[in-house]
Amino acid sequence: MRKTNTALIGNIQKFSTQDGPGIRSTVFLKGCPLQCVWCHNPEMIRPQNQMILSPSRCIKCGACTEVCPKGGITVGEEGPAIDFTACEACGACAEVCYAKAITPVATEMTVSYVMETILQDRDFYEDSGGGVTISGGEPLQHGDFARELIDACSEEGIDVCIDTSGYGETELLMELASQPAVTHILFDIKHMDSGEHERLTGVGNELILGNLRALAADPGTHDKIWARMPLLHGVNDGEAEIRAIRDLLQELGIRRVSLLGYHEMGIAKARHTGAGYMEFEAPSKERMNEIRDLLQEAGVEVEA
Numbered sequence: 159m160r161k162t163n164t165a166l167i168g169n170i171q172k173f174s175t176q177d178g179p180g181i182r183s184t185v186f187l188k189g190c191p192l193q194c195v196w197c198h199n200p201e202m203i204r205p206q207n208q209m210i211l212s213p214s215r216c217i218k219c220g221a222c223t224e225v226c227p228k229g230g231i232t233v234g235e236e237g238p239a240i241d242f243t244a245c246e247a248c249g250a251c252a253e254v255c256y257a258k259a260i261t262p263v264a265t266e267m268t269v270s271y272v273m274e275t276i277l278q279d280r281d282f283y284e285d286s287g288g289g290v291t292i293s294g295g296e297p298l299q300h301g302d303f304a305r306e307l308i309d310a311c312s313e314e315g316i317d318v319c320i321d322t323s324g325y326g327e328t329e330l331l332m333e334l335a336s337q338p339a340v341t342h343i344l345f346d347i348k349h350m351d352s353g354e355h356e357r358l359t360g361v362g363n364e365l366i367l368g369n370l371r372a373l374a375a376d377p378g379t380h381d382k383i384w385a386r387m388p389l390l391h392g393v394n395d396g397e398a399e400i401r402a403i404r405d406l407l408q409e410l411g412i413r414r415v416s417l418l419g420y421h422e423m424g425i426a427k428a429r430h431t432g433a434g435y436m437e438f439e440a441p442s443k444e445r446m447n448e449i450r451d452l453l454q455e456a457g458v459e460v461e462a
């Protein structure tokens with residue numbers, strides 16, 4: 159009998175078109191070793207569950223304040239407020255919040271449960287050339303779950319993409335990437351300078367670039383690499399940085415890259431989970447076009 163693994167899942171996003179080819183279901187695993195200051199899913203960084211607020215839904219009944227064992231919830235004109243420093247995500251508040259103004263970020267799920275949702279859209283995957291994307295958080299934080307999910311998708315003939323920061327065990331990454339059901343590795347390249355990378359994400363980039371080189375050096379995984387570049391104005395869109403990334407792509411023979419301009423989707427989620435956040439700007443349309451042209455001149459297929 160196959161071992162049944164569980165993981166905290168923040169969402170299974172159906173009809174996704176931004177996480178690999180075709181129409182996909184993206185499975186967001188909670189927990190990431192990076193803490194990117196621009197993260198658009200900041201509620202997925204902590205490996206432990208936590209509560210998230212939706213203040214506009216609050217009906218100001220006050221039920222949550224009565225059941226919180228820490229006495230850490232208040233309700234004002236703008237809705238509920240949580241003392242996140244004391245919150246242990248016990249879920250008592252969510253159980254009595256019929257308006258769903260307070261909910262857990264994630265739900266513990268088995269692979270079998272996830273597959274029930276995935277299989278609902280099998281026809282869309284087949285018609286569009288899509289499938290399932292394992293994202294996060296960071297899939298490499300959930301090796302056993304990712305293995306079982308890939309195996310389950312393989313048995314159903316469903317293709318899989320792995321969306322990774324590249325920060326994790328090289329052996330695990332190569333094992334997952336080598337599976338026949340895995341068609342693409344969506345691999346982030348955030349900054350080429352390790353010091354800047356650490357300042358922006360909390361970790362240096364040596365392991366990440368080493369893992370990218372390992373994928374590129376293996377004939378079985380090289381063509382699965384789909385590089386992705388999150389771009390922030392004045393942070394990593396400068397000429398020297400872009401040329402350094404271009405040179406790396408050329409060196410490794412990576413021929414596909416997506417340019418991901420910064421957006422503000424993570425700000426409200428960070429605020430509503432008690433996380434810190436910083437605001438940035440996206441590169442201008444003209445700068446995005448310049449970056450695209452520079453990479454295309456190097457023979458790279460660019461999506462922006």
